[in-house]
Amino acid sequence: MLARIAHDVYWLGRHMARAEHTARMLDGLFHADLQGSPDDPASVTLSWDSLLAIMGSPRSEGEPARRDDVVNRLTLDAGSPVSILSCVAAAREGARTIRDTLPAEAWECVNTFHLGLAGRDLSDGLRTGPYSIYSYVKERTALFWGLTARTMQNDRARAFLEAGGRLEAADMVLRMLRAALPVRGGDDEGADAPRRDGNALALLQSIGGFHAFMRAVAAPPNAEPVARFLLYERDFPDSVAASVDALEAALVRADHDPPSSPPVLRLRRMTADLELRSRVTIEGAALTSLFRSVQQELDHVDTDVGERYFHGRGVGRQTVMA
Amino acid sequence: MYACPEPAIRGMTHDMANRSATSPAGASPYAPADGYYDELFDAPGSPREFAVALAESLARLGPAGLAEAGRRRDAIFVQQGITFEATGPGEPSRDRPFPLDLVPRILPADEWATIKRGVAQRVRALNAFVEDVYHDRRIVEAGVVPWELIVTRPEFARPAHRVRAPGGVYCHVSGCDLVRDVDGTWKVLEDNVRTPSGISYVLENRIAMSRIVPELFAHYRVRPVADYPELLLGALRAVAPGGGDSPSIVVWTPGPANSAYFEHAFLARQMGVELVEASDLIVRDARVYMRTTEGLARVDVVYRRIDDAFIDPMEFRPDSLLGVPGLLRAYRAGTVAIANAVGTGVADDKAVYHYVPDMIRFYVGEEPILANVRTYLLSDPKVRAEVLDRLDELVVKPTSESGGKGVFIGPAAGPSELAAQAEAVRAAPERWIAQDLVGLSTVPTVTEDGVLSPRHVDLRPFAVYGDEIRIVPGGLTRVALPEGSMIVNSSQGGGSKDTWVLAAPGADEDGDGDAPQPLDAPTMPEMRQAGWREQAPQQQQQQEERG
Numbered sequence: 001m002l003a004r005i006a007h008d009v010y011w012l013g014r015h016m017a018r019a020e021h022t023a024r025m026l027d028g029l030f031h032a033d034l035q036g037s038p039d040d041p042a043s044v045t046l047s048w049d050s051l052l053a054i055m056g057s058p059r060s061e062g063e064p065a066r067r068d069d070v071v072n073r074l075t076l077d078a079g080s081p082v083s084i085l086s087c088v089a090a091a092r093e094g095a096r097t098i099r100d101t102l103p104a105e106a107w108e109c110v111n112t113f114h115l116g117l118a119g120r121d122l123s124d125g126l127r128t129g130p131y132s133i134y135s136y137v138k139e140r141t142a143l144f145w146g147l148t149a150r151t152m153q154n155d156r157a158r159a160f161l162e163a164g165g166r167l168e169a170a171d172m173v174l175r176m177l178r179a180a181l182p183v184r185g186g187d188d189e190g191a192d193a194p195r196r197d198g199n200a201l202a203l204l205q206s207i208g209g210f211h212a213f214m215r216a217v218a219a220p221p222n223a224e225p226v227a228r229f230l231l232y233e234r235d236f237p238d239s240v241a242a243s244v245d246a247l248e249a250a251l252v253r254a255d256h257d258p259p260s261s262p263p264v265l266r267l268r269r270m271t272a273d274l275e276l277r278s279r280v281t282i283e284g285a286a287l288t289s290l291f292r293s294v295q296q297e298l299d300h301v302d303t304d305v306g307e308r309y310f311h312g313r314g315v316g317r318q319t320v321m322a
Numbered sequence: 323m324y325a326c327p328e329p330a331i332r333g334m335t336h337d338m339a340n341r342s343a344t345s346p347a348g349a350s351p352y353a354p355a356d357g358y359y360d361e362l363f364d365a366p367g368s369p370r371e372f373a374v375a376l377a378e379s380l381a382r383l384g385p386a387g388l389a390e391a392g393r394r395r396d397a398i399f400v401q402q403g404i405t406f407e408a409t410g411p412g413e414p415s416r417d418r419p420f421p422l423d424l425v426p427r428i429l430p431a432d433e434w435a436t437i438k439r440g441v442a443q444r445v446r447a448l449n450a451f452v453e454d455v456y457h458d459r460r461i462v463e464a465g466v467v468p469w470e471l472i473v474t475r476p477e478f479a480r481p482a483h484r485v486r487a488p489g490g491v492y493c494h495v496s497g498c499d500l501v502r503d504v505d506g507t508w509k510v511l512e513d514n515v516r517t518p519s520g521i522s523y524v525l526e527n528r529i530a531m532s533r534i535v536p537e538l539f540a541h542y543r544v545r546p547v548a549d550y551p552e553l554l555l556g557a558l559r560a561v562a563p564g565g566g567d568s569p570s571i572v573v574w575t576p577g578p579a580n581s582a583y584f585e586h587a588f589l590a591r592q593m594g595v596e597l598v599e600a601s602d603l604i605v606r607d608a609r610v611y612m613r614t615t616e617g618l619a620r621v622d623v624v625y626r627r628i629d630d631a632f633i634d635p636m637e638f639r640p641d642s643l644l645g646v647p648g649l650l651r652a653y654r655a656g657t658v659a660i661a662n663a664v665g666t667g668v669a670d671d672k673a674v675y676h677y678v679p680d681m682i683r684f685y686v687g688e689e690p691i692l693a694n695v696r697t698y699l700l701s702d703p704k705v706r707a708e709v710l711d712r713l714d715e716l717v718v719k720p721t722s723e724s725g726g727k728g729v730f731i732g733p734a735a736g737p738s739e740l741a742a743q744a745e746a747v748r749a750a751p752e753r754w755i756a757q758d759l760v761g762l763s764t765v766p767t768v769t770e771d772g773v774l775s776p777r778h779v780d781l782r783p784f785a786v787y788g789d790e791i792r793i794v795p796g797g798l799t800r801v802a803l804p805e806g807s808m809i810v811n812s813s814q815g816g817g818s819k820d821t822w823v824l825a826a827p828g829a830d831e832d833g834d835g836d837a838p839q840p841l842d843a844p845t846m847p848e849m850r851q852a853g854w855r856e857q858a859p860q861q862q863q864q865q866e867e868r869g
Contacts, residue, residue, distance in 0.1 A: 014852070053846055055849060056846045056847060201549070
């Protein structure tokens with residue numbers, strides 16, 4: 001297939017996954033932020049500055065970020081490339097370009113998603129009920145993935161679409177993990193029972209993994225078990241490990257010669273490495289630095305993908321202010 | 323952002339409070355009902371200090387905004403299936419969205435501290451009482467509570483005799499119903515140490531409020547309630563016999579037809595444990611198992627939401643189809659923990675209630691922090707005569723009912739009802755108690771057209787007893803929706819409110835080292851952006867068209 005088409009379809013997947021995860025993150029934090037105080041272990045200590053950091057925006061000096069500003073910039077600011085509105089507009093623009101590659105139902109889904117979002121009185125919606133906007137985004141992205149799974153030929157185009165979606169999902173989950181759960185070192189906490197961690201709970205609920213966690217893990221949703229779950233649990237669809245697995249499988253389908261593909265080989269090393277690390281206990285700072293190195297590896301995978309399939313297009317990093 | 327406390331609440335002067343409480347043009351300001359304690363307003367149009375910011379937000383929303391938010395609330399509840407079956411007189415039963423009122427009830431930190439200590443003290447005493455009743459009966463020997471009264475309670479469970487619950491905990495989950503009298507003092511109306519329900523609404527109400535009216539939370543630091551399932555799971559794990567790393571815990575429901583089934587499923591899902599019915603459980607060799615696809619699996623802890631009378635047809639009601647034969651055998655053998663323990667009903671009996679303040683003095687060695695409502699035991703002929711004399715001023719309750727069933731309210735009764743109740747009391751005095759009528763406090767509540775009007779409320783805080791007693795901040799506030807009504811039960815037209823316990827003012831400033839600080843976010847790589855096309859060719863494409 002054409003490198004340009006592959007690139008566009010890959011980015012369609014990324015934009016849809018980015019919009020979904022941004023909505024989940026904002027919904028989760030918006031809800032959690034309304035409650036609690038710093039001396040309450042069940043409270044959430046994630047600030048709105050952290051959200052900007054998750055989206056790669058440098059932290060502003062002085063005044064802490066205000067909720068309304070951040071929510072605005074990340075939801076409906078057409079001028080900010082990481083806002084949900086911009087993501088969906090970009091997804092729609094990409095889908096329009098490759099209409100012939102997508103099943104009609106999938107294209108219509110993206111198109112009505114964009115029209116529905118742009119047609120809403122967003123600022124009014126944000127003021128009274130951001131929940132309805134975020135749940136609309138979650139529903140529409142789920143519909144998109146459901147429709148492609150039902151109606152799209154399982155060919156290379158679909159493989160690139162899924163690869164993009166999975167890479168973005170893994171990256172977003174890692175960003176949230178790094179911002180929400182810098183697991184504190186074991187020394188300064190003493191041998192006390194682990195404190196209930198509001199951030200971990202809020203993060204799990206945002207990602208939609210609370211139920212899965214409670215069924216799979218015999219531990220309360222504290223920082224460390226939650227971090228391990230979201231990193232290693234291959235049976236949870238939105239964990240980093242599950243996304244890395246699926247990304248590798250998608251690239252194997254997309255590639256003309258997988259054994260010689262640098263991104264595939266890199267992903268196989270990552271899978272083996274994650275599997276190995278999940279068997280040993282890593283705590284505190286080591287876990288935090290593991291997040292960082294996995295994120296860097298994924299960044300390299302993205303570069304590899306661009307070089308192998310897109311002739312180096314789309315890998316030049318643009319500085320983006322959230 | 324948590325580092326700086328919002329100054330809006332504490333910095334507000336009374337003058338500002340008065341000004342800010344004026345309602346939108348045309349509407350008259352909210353006026354508390356005469357003769358009752360209003361929790362948010364101390365005079366017409368004048369909110370209490372901690373309620374100023376809330377009153378402002380409500381005024382900004384206005385009646386139209388509140389009515390509109392109410393419609394969104396109903397839609398969300400129906401979508402999520404949070405409904406209950408309501409039957410009006412002569413109407414077919416139908417599912418209605420759970421009536422959550424959009425005006426929260428606020429409990430300032432110091433007030434909550436008192437309630438919390440009072441409830442913990444009471445639960446400690448009730449738990450000690452259950453242990454004592456089925457073992458040494460010290461309180462009977464000391465002449466504090468008569469044995470005759472205890473043993474005649476319908477909920478007194480002979481099969482629980484000399485069964486020591488793991489960890490000495492009997493009342494794992496309790497809910498005390500508190501009310502506020504006309505002078506604002508808190509009183510305990512009744513105790514619930516069998517299977518108190520309502521906690522799922524506490525959690526769902528909070529989620530719904532933050533989704534529907536997030537603007538009301540502005541300027542408040544409300545203590546979260548979301549960790550209740552974790553508290554409960556921890557308490558259940560703590561009492562598992564034989565310890566072990568991952569005891570097998572189940573929630574036992576009578577079944578989907580039960581009115582609290584939503585809550586049973588909610589708790590099982592939130593704790594990540596199985597929700598079982600009687601047909602899933604089986605006892606073999608004095609051990610409890612559940613039937614799974616892989617054969618029988620051991621069960622260590624049963625959180626049961628079913629009354630004693632039905633749990634084991636071999637020991638209690640033989641006609642129970644909901645029970646598990648042999649369960650009590652396993653319980654006595656100590657192979658399974660049952661929460662709440664068998665026989666706790668003796669402690670929340672309404673005649674035993676009269677003795678709870680004495681129990682607190684006896685077991686805990688402290689003066690009760692929360693007072694009882696004045697209660698009359700009708701088995702005493704002198705007291706009975708006095709009560710019958712002024713029956714039209716009092717409330718009469720059957721001793722072993724719950725959910726507001728059979729409650730007689732003197733001031734609201736006609737002559738024939740009064741006569742009938744007097745007859746019932748004379749026929750079986752030990753089955754009734756009388757209490758002074760408490761003028762329940764009010765909280766502003768949204769009426770159908772979006773206007774605020776005072777409605778009476780009570781409060782049910784939930785205590786979880788594992789290795790220690792923990793109480794979720796707030797609890798379930800029930801509100802009587804018909805004007806003037808004091809019956810808050812949801813089966814009889816009651817609704818609920820989100821209950822906000824405010825974080826202690828100054829807690830942020832003290833900065834003792836334990837408080838988690840807002841986290842410094844790590845530096846992340848920039849977000850990548852798609853980049854196949856340059857700007858220039860696109861512009862040329864468009865020019866091409868125009869040209």
